[in-house]
Amino acid sequence: MTITQLQYVLAVAEHQNFTKAAQKVFVTQPTLSMQIQKLEDELDIQIFDRSKKPIQLTETGRKIVNQARNIVNESERIQDIVDQQKGFIGGEFRLGVIPTIMPTLLPMFLTNFIKKYPKVKLKIEELNTEAIIEKLKEGHLDAAIAATPLELPGIKEQVLYYEPFVAYIPEGHRLSKNDKLEVESLDVDDMLLLEDGHCFKDGILNLCKASRNYEGDNFQLESGSFETLIKLSNEGLGMTLLPYLHTLDVKERDKSKLKMFKDPVPAREVSLIFNKSELKIQIIEALRKTIAGVVKGAIAYQNVKIISPVPNRK
Structure with a gap:
């Protein structure tokens, strides 16, 4: 068998x-089919069940694919x-965010x-955490x-920075007069949240669970973007929480609605994550240094309490 197969x-x-697979690897479909058939003949097993649409892996085929992924990565x-x-720092680099x-x-x-690194061809994809983990494991990132x-x-996981949670509280809200907030004062029932699938929402729920026994799912409203949450908050529909870097773009007239927490400030840990095989580690390290250099001046908070993004974990 060959690496190409x-x-x-x-x-x-x-x-x-x-x-589609042939297009991905830049060969004709007959060439690809012939090489896979040749491999199946050599191993005397069937890797793919061609009778199903779409094509499915056989039980043995799944095991072979897992091993093939390891071999290709190592090659x-x-x-x-x-x-x-x-x-040399260059070549294609696939980054999920x-x-x-x-x-x-x-x-x-x-x-x-x-x-700084003109020879690196960055391919950046916006993905939720679940999709990122799957693509990292499959070698697609x-x-x-x-x-x-x-x-x-x-x-x-290689930590890049710690980003504080910042409250956005409209005028007339019960917490609007507070200079700094305590985590214990949060009530998830009057909070506008991102929709399901965002780990920032899971972090907020973990933050609230850390201060009170919250078990309900009675949210007032959920949205897909922070911009929408801010607009809805301005309409008096509730408060929300934002990541610190996002607050730098809040309109000047709305900055008075931003409230920091008392120390230790709840924060999320932001990291570069990659496979333990450390493929392309020189590019990963170049990314880490570049990001650390620009973020260092933007976020100066030290006394923070890290809130996990994993659902149901404090």
């Missing part, structure tokens, strides 16, 4: 279609070792990174920026 198997397993490490030895970080962090570091700790087997 294993790459073809992985492509078909991903797309569940021979034609790529050879080029990785050579690149590191030569000090969660939606509550993408709009604020990306503009802060992207231009600097591109100028080289690294991601997400809220941590996630504490997942096979995934390394």
Whole structure:
């Protein structure tokens, strides 16, 4: 068997279609089919059940795909070792970023990174944490920026910064006169939240659970963006919580509605996460240094309490 054959198997397993898989690996469909058939004949097993639509892996095929992914990743490490030895920082790099970080962090570091490392071809994808984890495990991402700790087997976390939670409280709200807030004063029932699937929402629920026995699901309103939450809050529909970097873009007339928490300030931990195989570690390290350099001046909080983004964890 060859590495190329294993790459073809992985492509078909991903797309569940021979034609799409062939396009992905830049060969003709007959060539790809022939090579996979050749591998199946050599192993004397069937990797794919072609009678089903879309094409499905057989039980043995699933095990082969898992092993093939490890072999292909390890084969790529050879080029990785050579690149590191030569000090070369370049090539394609696939980066996932969660939606509550993408709009604020990306503009802060992207231009600097591109100028400093012009040979790196960044492919950036906005994904929720669940999709990021899946793509990292399957080898479809080289690294991601997400809220941590996630504490997942096979995934390394390298902390970039700690970002405080900031309350946005409209005039007339019961907490609007407070200079600084206490976590214990939060009530999730009068709070506007992001919709399900956002780990920032899970962090807020964990924050509220840490201060009171909250078990309900009676939310007033959920939205997909912080901008919408701010507008709804201004209409008097409730307060909300924002990540600190997002507050830097709040309109001047609304800045008086921002309230910090008393120490220790609740915060989320933002990290670069990547596979423990550390493929393309030189690019990961270049990203870390670039991001740390620009964020250091924007976030100066030290006395923080990290709130987990994992649902139901305090």
